[in-house]
Amino acid sequence: WRRLYEVAKLLELKARLGGDDGKHQFVLKTAKGTRDYNPKQMAIREKVFNTIISCFKRHGAETIDTPVFELKETLTGKYGEDSKLIYDLKDQGGELLSLRYDLTVPFARYLAMNKITNIKRYHIAKVYRRDNPAMTRGRYREFYQCDFDIAGQYDAMIPDAECLKIVHEILSELDLGDFRIKVNDRRILDGMFAVCGVPDDKFRTICSTVDKLDKMPWEDVKKEMVNEKGLSEEAADQIGEYVSMQGGMDLAERLLQDHKMSQSKQACAGLSDIKLLFSFLQLFQVTDKVVFDLSLARGLDYYTGIIYEAVLTQAGVAAVSNEAQNGANAEESVSVGSVAGGGRYDGLVGMFDPKGRKVPCVGVSIGIERIFSIMEQKAEASAEKVRTTEVQVMVASAQKNLLEERLRLVTELWNAGIKAEVMYKKNPKLLSQLQHCEESGIPLVAILGEQELKDGVVKLRVVATREEIDIARTDLTSEIRRRTSEA
Amino acid sequence: WRRLYEVAKLLELKARLGGDDGKHQFVLKTAKGTRDYNPKQMAIREKVFNTIISCFKRHGAETIDTPVFELKETLTGKYGEDSKLIYDLKDQGGELLSLRYDLTVPFARYLAMNKITNIKRYHIAKVYRRDNPAMTRGRYREFYQCDFDIAGQYDAMIPDAECLKIVHEILSELDLGDFRIKVNDRRILDGMFAVCGVPDDKFRTICSTVDKLDKMPWEDVKKEMVNEKGLSEEAADQIGEYVSMQGGMDLAERLLQDHKMSQSKQACAGLSDIKLLFSFLQLFQVTDKVVFDLSLARGLDYYTGIIYEAVLTQAGVAAVSNEAQNGANAEESVSVGSVAGGGRYDGLVGMFDPKGRKVPCVGVSIGIERIFSIMEQKAEASAEKVRTTEVQVMVASAQKNLLEERLRLVTELWNAGIKAEVMYKKNPKLLSQLQHCEESGIPLVAILGEQELKDGVVKLRVVATREEIDIARTDLTSEIRRRTSEA
Numbered sequence: 016w017r018r019l020y021e022v023a024k025l026l027e028l029k030a031r032l033g034g035d036d037g038k039h040q041f042v043l044k045t046a047k048g049t050r051d052y053n054p055k056q057m058a059i060r061e062k063v064f065n066t067i068i069s070c071f072k073r074h075g076a077e078t079i080d081t082p083v084f085e086l087k088e089t090l091t092g093k094y095g096e097d098s099k100l101i102y103d104l105k106d107q108g109g110e111l112l113s114l115r116y117d118l119t120v121p122f123a124r125y126l127a128m129n130k131i132t133n134i135k136r137y138h139i140a141k142v143y144r145r146d147n148p149a150m151t152r153g154r155y156r157e158f159y160q161c162d163f164d165i166a167g168q169y170d171a172m173i174p175d176a177e178c179l180k181i182v183h184e185i186l187s188e189l190d191l192g193d194f195r196i197k198v199n200d201r202r203i204l205d206g207m208f209a210v211c212g213v214p215d216d217k218f219r220t221i222c223s224t225v226d227k228l229d230k231m232p233w234e235d236v237k238k239e240m241v242n243e244k245g246l247s248e249e250a251a252d253q254i255g256e257y258v259s260m261q262g263g264m265d266l267a268e269r270l271l272q273d274h275k276m277s278q279s280k281q282a283c284a285g286l287s288d289i290k291l292l293f294s295f296l297q298l299f300q301v302t303d304k305v306v307f308d309l310s311l312a313r314g315l316d317y318y319t320g321i322i323y324e325a326v327l328t329q330a331g332v333a334a335v336s337n338e339a340q341n342g343a344n345a346e347e348s349v350s351v352g353s354v355a356g357g358g359r360y361d362g363l364v365g366m367f368d369p370k371g372r373k374v375p376c377v378g379v380s381i382g383i384e385r386i387f388s389i390m391e392q393k394a395e396a397s398a399e400k401v402r403t404t405e406v407q408v409m410v411a412s413a414q415k416n417l418l419e420e421r422l423r424l425v426t427e428l429w430n431a432g433i434k435a436e437v438m439y440k441k442n443p444k445l446l447s448q449l450q451h452c453e454e455s456g457i458p459l460v461a462i463l464g465e466q467e468l469k470d471g472v473v474k475l476r477v478v479a480t481r482e483e484i485d486i487a488r489t490d491l492t493s494e495i496r497r498r499t500s501e502a
Numbered sequence: 503w504r505r506l507y508e509v510a511k512l513l514e515l516k517a518r519l520g521g522d523d524g525k526h527q528f529v530l531k532t533a534k535g536t537r538d539y540n541p542k543q544m545a546i547r548e549k550v551f552n553t554i555i556s557c558f559k560r561h562g563a564e565t566i567d568t569p570v571f572e573l574k575e576t577l578t579g580k581y582g583e584d585s586k587l588i589y590d591l592k593d594q595g596g597e598l599l600s601l602r603y604d605l606t607v608p609f610a611r612y613l614a615m616n617k618i619t620n621i622k623r624y625h626i627a628k629v630y631r632r633d634n635p636a637m638t639r640g641r642y643r644e645f646y647q648c649d650f651d652i653a654g655q656y657d658a659m660i661p662d663a664e665c666l667k668i669v670h671e672i673l674s675e676l677d678l679g680d681f682r683i684k685v686n687d688r689r690i691l692d693g694m695f696a697v698c699g700v701p702d703d704k705f706r707t708i709c710s711t712v713d714k715l716d717k718m719p720w721e722d723v724k725k726e727m728v729n730e731k732g733l734s735e736e737a738a739d740q741i742g743e744y745v746s747m748q749g750g751m752d753l754a755e756r757l758l759q760d761h762k763m764s765q766s767k768q769a770c771a772g773l774s775d776i777k778l779l780f781s782f783l784q785l786f787q788v789t790d791k792v793v794f795d796l797s798l799a800r801g802l803d804y805y806t807g808i809i810y811e812a813v814l815t816q817a818g819v820a821a822v823s824n825e826a827q828n829g830a831n832a833e834e835s836v837s838v839g840s841v842a843g844g845g846r847y848d849g850l851v852g853m854f855d856p857k858g859r860k861v862p863c864v865g866v867s868i869g870i871e872r873i874f875s876i877m878e879q880k881a882e883a884s885a886e887k888v889r890t891t892e893v894q895v896m897v898a899s900a901q902k903n904l905l906e907e908r909l910r911l912v913t914e915l916w917n918a919g920i921k922a923e924v925m926y927k928k929n930p931k932l933l934s935q936l937q938h939c940e941e942s943g944i945p946l947v948a949i950l951g952e953q954e955l956k957d958g959v960v961k962l963r964v965v966a967t968r969e970e971i972d973i974a975r976t977d978l979t980s981e982i983r984r985r986t987s988e989a
Contacts, residue, residue: 042573042575043611043614043615043854043856044573044615045568045569045572045573045615046569046571046572046573046597046599047596047597049569049571050569051566051567051568051569051612051615051616052566052567052568053566053616054564054565054566054621054623057564057565057566057567060567061565072891072892072921073916073919073920073921073922074916074921074923075891075893075921075922075923076891077541077544077890077891078541078544078548079538079539079540079541079544080538080539080544080547081532081538081539082532082533082536082537082538082644083570083628083630083644084533084536084644085532085533086529086531086532086533088529102591102592102594103591103592103594104589104590104591104592104601105589105590105591105592105593106592107589107590107632109534110533110534112533114570114591124530125538127530128530128531128532128538129538129540134541136541141570143570145594157569157570157571165926167926169926169927170905170926170927170928173905173909173926173927174926177926180913180916184916295909298906298909298910298913299909299913300913300917367530369530403564404559404562404563404564405559406562418657418660419785422660422782422785422786423785426667426785426786426787429560429561429667429671430787432560433560434559434560434561434562435560435562436561436562439652439654439656439657439660439661439664440656440657440660441657
C-alpha cells in the first residue's frame with residue numbers, strides 16, 4: 016500500500032512538471048472527490064432517476080429547484096459539527112456564498128421565503144461536502160440527493176407512512192435485493208435516555224454513540240459511553256437492553272407497558288405514534304420490510320419525531336468504484352449499507368421565518384450514489400449490453416457517391432420522428448457502417464443502392480439476424496416503427 | 503424609479519435589522535442573480551427539456567455529465583477577458599477550484615483526459631458567470647446550457663449541417679414564432695479583414711466591434727472602428743460594404759468571384775465550405791430559415807470555422823421577468839434576441855492534450871433561459887392552466903371514519919401504477935377534497951361511502967362535467983386508465 020502511494024505521488028509530480036516541451040504543465044483531472052459520468056453511467060443514471068421520479072409523481076409530488084449556492088448565513092447553524100464540510104465561495108466582492116450541503120435546508124428556506132405552508136415536492140440535485148472521499152463506497156464530494164418531502168399541518172403519521180411506502184416502492188422496483196426499513200422516533204430515544212438516567216446535556220452525544228451500533232459491536236459502544244462520555248455503567252447497561260430491541264407494533268405496545276419507559280411522556284407519545292404508523296403501514300401493505308428498531312439514531316440535529324433508514328440486507332451486495340473496475344484495487348469491494356433515510360423535522364422552517372412560524376415537515380432522501388454503484392456493478396456483471404443511444408436505424412449504403420441520397424433519406428426519417436444516424440463520410444465502407452450498428456446496439460440498417468433508388472425501395476436489414484428485405488420507401492417509417500416498438 | 507429603489511433599500515435594511523425579538527437577523531433571499539424555480543416553472547422547464555432532449559436523441563446523441571467545479575487551471579486562458587466573470591471557490595486547503603463557465607471547456611477536458619477522438623454527445627447543466635444580472639432579459643448568474651457537440655475527424659460540413667438541422671427542429675417544435683439562423687465563417691471574417699487592410703494584430707478587436715452590429719447602427723460601429731480602434735476610414739468603409747451582405751449559396755458564389763475577397767486563401771476556403779454547407783442544408787430541408795450573413799462575428803476566441811446564431815424575428819417577442827410578472831416593473835419587457843449559437847472549434851481539445859493532438863469539434867448551445875422566459879410568458883397569457891402534478895385520481899369520501907378505507911383504495915391504485923392522492927386528514931370535507939381537484943387539475947375523483955363499500959363499487963366523478971358513475975371496484979384501475987389515457 017505504501018509503495019503504491021509513493022508511486023502515485025511520483026507520477027503526480029511528473030505530471031505537474033509536464034512533458035519535454037514544457038507547454039502543458041497542468042494536471043488533467045477532475046477535482047478531488049468528483050467524477051465525470053460517461054455515457055454508459057448516464058444511461059444507468061437515467062434509468063434509476065426515471066424509476067424514482069415515476070414513484071414521486073405517482074404520489075402526486077410537484078418538483079422545485081433551488082440555486083447550487085446559498086447565502087452563507089442561510090446554511091449557518093444548521094449542520095452542527097458538519098459545518099466544517101461546507102464549501103465556501105471565494106469573496107470576490109458582494110455576498111458571501113456557500114455551496115448547498117443538502118436539499119433540506121434550501122427547501123426550508125424556500126418555504127419560509129415564499130410563505131408556503133403546505134406542499135408535497137421532490138427535488139433531485141447535486142449537493143457538496145468537503146468530506147474524505149471514499150469513491151469505492153460511493154462516497155463523493157459532489158453527489159446527487161433525491162428528496163421527497165411533505166410539508167403541512169396534517170393528521171398524525173399519514174404523511175410519515177406515505178414516505179415509507181415510497182421507499183418500499185422504489186427499492187422494490189429498482190430490484191436491488193432484499194431490504195429492511197428501520198424506524199424509530201427521536202422522542203422515544205430522548206425518553207429512553209431520560210429514564211435510563213442520562214443527564215439532559217448528554218442526550219446528543221450519547222445519541223451519536225448509539226448511532227455507531229451499525230458499525231461497532233455493543234461492547235465497544237458501551238466502552239465509548241462509559242470511558243469517553245462519562246456515563247455510569249448502569250445507565251449504559253439499561254440503554255444496552257433497550258437498543259437491542261426490534262419488533263413491530265407489538266414491541267411498541269409492550270414498551271408502553273414497560274414500567275420504566277412509560278414514565279416518560281415523550282417516549283409514550285413516540286410509542287403511540289409508532290403504533291399508529293404501523294396501522295397505516297398495514298393498509299399500505301409494506302409491514303413485511305419495516306422494523307421498529309430502538310438502536311436507530313440518525314445523526315442530524317433537526318429531526319423532531321419519527322426517523323427511518325433503509326438498508327440492503329442481501330449478503331454479498333457490494334459496490335465497486337470506477338478505479339476498482341479499472342483493475343487498480345479490485346479487492347476493495349465493500350458493503351453499501353444505508354440507501355435511504357429521513358424523518359420528521361417540525362422546527363426547521365421556523366428557523367427561517369421572521370416570526371418563527373412553524374411548518375411541520377416529513378421527508379425522505381434516497382441515497383442514489385450507492386444505488387448507482389450497485390446498478391453499475393450489476394450491468395458490468397450481466398451479459399446484456401447497456402445502450403447509450405436510442406437510435407432505431409442507421410442509414411447506410413454499399414456503393415460510392417450516395418451521400419446525398421443518404422442525407423435525403425435520413426431527413427425523411429428525422430422529420431417523421433424516427434431516431435436515425437448516418438455516417439459523416441462521403442463514401443463509408445458498408446462494413447464500418449454495420450460495425451457501428453453492432454457496437455452501439457442499433458437494431459436496423461436502411462441500405463440504399465442504385466437499384467433500390469430505381470425501384471423506390473430501401474433494403475431494411477435486421478442487425479441481429481442479418482435478415483434483409485426490400486421495403487417500399489413510402490412504408491419505411493411505419494415498418495421501422497413497427498419493428499422497434501416492442502423494444 | 504429612484505423612489506422605488508429607496509423604498510427597497512429601506513425594506514432591506516429593516517429585514518437586516520430583524521424583528522422585535524432580534525432573533526432572525528438574516529436576509530431571506532437567494533444569492534444575487536439566481537432564482538428558485540417554483541413547481542409551475544419546473545413544469546414548463548420539463549416540457550422544454552423534453553423537446554430538446556428528444557431532438558438530441560433522435561440524432562443519436564449520447565449524454566455525459568461533468569462536475570460543477572473544475573480545477574482553476576483547467577479554465578485558465580480559455581475565455582479571454584471574460585475570465586474575470588469566473589466564480590472561484592475559497593481556498594480551504596487542497597486544490598484551487600472554480601465553477602464551470604460553460605460546458606464546452608469541460609467537454610474538451612473530458613475528451614483529452616479520456617483520449618476520446620469521436621463522440622456525439624449532449625450535456626444539459628447549469629453554468630456560472632459573475633456577470634451583471636439582467637433577470638428581466640433572462641440573464642442570470644446561474645443558468646442552464648443545453649449543448650450538442652460532434653467531435654471527430656469527418657468529411658467537411660456534414661456534422662456542421664446537422665447542428666443547424668437540430669437548431670431548426672428544436673425552434674420549430676418549441677413553436678416560439680418565426681426565426682432566422684445566421685451563418686458565417688471565422689475564415690471569411692479574417693480573410694475579409696485582411697483584404698480590407700486591417701492589420702493582423704487588430705483582427706480580434708475589430709471582430710468584436712463588428713459583433714455589435716445587432717445592437718448598434720453601422721454609423722456607430724464605424725465610429726468605434728475609426729476613432730477608438732484607429733482603423734483607417736477606407737478600411738472601415740470596405741468592411742461596411744461586406745458586412746451589409748446577406749444571402750445564400752448564391753452570395754458565397756458571388757464572393758468567390760469578388761476581385762478583392764478572392765485574394766484571400768482563407769476567405770476562399772470558408773466560402774467554399776459555406777457553399778457545401780448550403781448544399782447539405784437543402785437536403786436537410788432547412789434553407790428557408792438559414793441566411794449567410796457577413797456581419798455575424800461571435801465573441802468567443804476558440805472558433806476556427808463555421809459560426810452560427812439563431813434569432814427570433816417575430817415582432818413583439820418579449821421576455822418578462824418574475825419581478826415584472828409580480829407587478830413591480832411590468833413595462834420593462836424587452837426583446838430576447840439570440841436563442842441558440844455555436845460553431846466549429848478544432849483547436850480546443852488540443853490545448854488539453856499533453857501532446858497537443860487535435861480533435862475537430864462542432865457544436866451548438868441552446869439559450870434555454872430566454873426560451874423559458876418566452877414559454878412562461880405564453881403560459882401566463884394563455885387561459886390554459888399549467889398542471890404541476892400528473893395525478894389522475896383523488897381518493898375521497900363524503901362520510902366520516904373512512905380514512906382506513908381511503909388508504910386501502912389508494913394503495914390498490916398506487917400498486918397498479920395509477921397516479922393517485924388522498925388527503926392527509928381523518929375526516930376531510932368532501933368540498934375541500936373536490937376543491938383540491940379543481941385547483942390542481944386532477945380529472946377524476948374516486949368517492950367511497952358506506953353504500954359503495956357494501957356494493958363493492960366506487961363512485962367515479964369526472965371533475966370537469968360533475969358526472970358520477972358507479973364502477974365495480976375490480977374494474978376501477980382499467981376505467982381510470984381508459985379515461986386518462988387520451989390526455
